[in-house]
Amino acid sequence: MSNFLDKLTIRLMREDDLDAIVDIDTKVLGEARRDYWLTKIIKQAESRPPDASLVSEVDGKAIGFILGEVSGWEFKVPNNIGWIDTIGIDPDYQNRGIAKELANALVTNLREHGVDTIYTLVNWNDWDLLQFFHAMGFTRGDMINLVLKV
Numbered sequence: 001m002s003n004f005l006d007k008l009t010i011r012l013m014r015e016d017d018l019d020a021i022v023d024i025d026t027k028v029l030g031e032a033r034r035d036y037w038l039t040k041i042i043k044q045a046e047s048r049p050p051d052a053s054l055v056s057e058v059d060g061k062a063i064g065f066i067l068g069e070v071s072g073w074e075f076k077v078p079n080n081i082g083w084i085d086t087i088g089i090d091p092d093y094q095n096r097g098i099a100k101e102l103a104n105a106l107v108t109n110l111r112e113h114g115v116d117t118i119y120t121l122v123n124w125n126d127w128d129l130l131q132f133f134h135a136m137g138f139t140r141g142d143m144i145n146l147v148l149k150v
């Protein structure tokens with residue numbers, strides 16, 4: 001496993017990662033959402049620091065990605081709050097420590113932006129993500145989600 005992680009590189013996300021990200025998402029969720037990722041990765045790129053969108057690569061192939069944010073960054077407002085928006089690892093490459101490497105790299109970058117607290121939202125039924133964030137040291141925050149069906 002350590003050999004595998006030695007081959008792993010983490011770099012800034014580029015616009016031409018769109019296809020690989022759509023492929024990973026399709027493998028994870030079973031549906032292709034190209035327009036969704038086009039908006040998120042390319043059209044909304046200016047709302048995030050460039051080093052908060054990262055890709056992990058093995059032998060030139062993008063196999064995982066993470067999208068983070070710094071609250072207030074786009075308005076140049078200092079803010080100590082960061083977010084992990086989305087993380088996805090190609091199912092063929094899961095359970096090898098790749099998500100952890102990506103998340104740690106993002107945390108390092110967010111800290112350099114002055115972030116000292118990171119939030120993320122996870123669906124209560126998403127056991128994989130809950131377990132992953134638990135393993136990363138995340139605990140339950142003190143905000144709760146309220147919903148009204150109308």
Ligand SMILES: CC(C)(COP(=O)(O)OP(=O)(O)OC[C@H]1O[C@@H](n2cnc3c(N)ncnc32)[C@H](O)[C@@H]1OP(=O)(O)O)[C@@H](O)C(=O)NCCC(=O)NCCS
Pocket residue numbers: 024025028029086087088089090093094095096097098099100101127128129131132133135136
């Ligand atoms: C959750 C996810 C990111 C984990 O990726 P991964 O590369 O397999 O995770 P890692 O191998 O880096 O695991 C890191 C830690 O989390 C734990 N972990 C990860 N997934 C876990 C699971 N399903 N159950 C229990 N523990 C888990 C690992 O045991 C490890 O713990 P350790 O540090 O104590 O050894 C990955 O399964 C994924 O992408 N899921 C889909 C997420 C999604 O829906 N994204 C939106 C669409 S793309």
